[in-house]
Amino acid sequence: MPCPLLHVDMDAFYASVMIRDRPELQHVPVVVGGGHRGVVLSANYPARAYGIRSGMSGTEARRLCPGAITVPPDFSVLTPVSKAIMETFRTVTPVVEVTSLDEAFLDVRGAVRLFGPPEAIAERIRAQIRAEHGIACSVGIAASVSVAKLASRQAKPDGVRVIPPERFVAEVHPLDVGVLYGVGEATRRRLAKLGLVTVGDVATFSRDQLRQMLGRHLGGHLHALVWGQDRTELVPGGAGVFGFGEGEPEGSMGAQHTLAVDVRDRAALRRELLRLTARVVARVRGASRRGRTVTVTVRFTDFTTVQRSRTLPEPTDVTQEVYAAAVPLLDGLLDERGPRPVAVRLVGVRVEGLRHLRPGDGRQLVLGERDPGWSDADRAVDRATDRFGHAAVRRASLL
DNA sequence: TCTGGGGTCCTAGGACCC
């Protein structure tokens, strides 16, 4: 079968789900996200008519359409809808790679005998999603992941598009390289400086030439992309999607927060760091993992963003241990900017190098050192938040 | 009131070891 891969992408997912439950908003501009210092997560088509796009700042969106209705995303609604949609996909094929709340790749090779050719499967899925969940989606069909992805974007809104291998050159080579999955702004600019603007421009160079121009990996990857020859096998479940796919992220978990106003006070920044650390490490424990590398991120008022990391001798799932590593990293970042307190816009913390906790894997105590009991305290906090919610349990230093 | 929050992967230099 020439085109066994489907990329299914919900149309304006966050906005569509919200409007589904409030039909009176269907024909007025609706923006999800983009509150104070936030960016637009999703905009319905009436809002897009004003030029509003996801990713733009809320300020910009309000300037374009002051009358738009703005709502915050409600993940307690969005997540169950998303999971139900993924289950709908799995009634068609077990090979579903989930890449975010609102999109997935499907390998339908095993489904054609039952349901017909990929186009028919696509229409079947679209009808089912519309009937069961009341929202529209678009489907791209191709032989590889990046081409299917490109096709679904061209299919929007509410459509299906097939790009078979024999039509790839004619249909994709004239387009801007930026349409390729994996070519972002930075790579686009780099290519433009070399005089390469379209996919076809890049395709005039051999793999070796591209490697020489752009580096071994990027060059090789780009060469595959411009010939529509990237990955064809899916990873069922899909990794790295928060609380999603078959499970938790593999490599790292983190949390960051843009403060409501820029903050200079170091004690206040440390409190924010502790709040974020407690949240992240609770997730790490909840996933039965431990991490070894702690990374602190700070974004200053001028938007420069810096990170400092430290690798611990042993993996940990103890909030206090992660925090103890994180504080000097935060202090270091602030001190580097000079003796005067600098205004900070964002604070973040991430735990990397996650490993599964083996059952019965006790704490390693260094000889002569007493276990301070933080681990027991963490588990008590976890149990209490499970029962009473986050509002009920807070560290004394956060009160 | 310019510019979120959650991730993954790659690069590159230095340390350290063989």
Next chain:
DNA sequence: TCTGGGGTCCTAGGACCC
């Protein structure tokens, strides 16, 4: 003593995705 290479770990930064 000098020269050299490869592998792994750690750190910092950056690109990319939704």
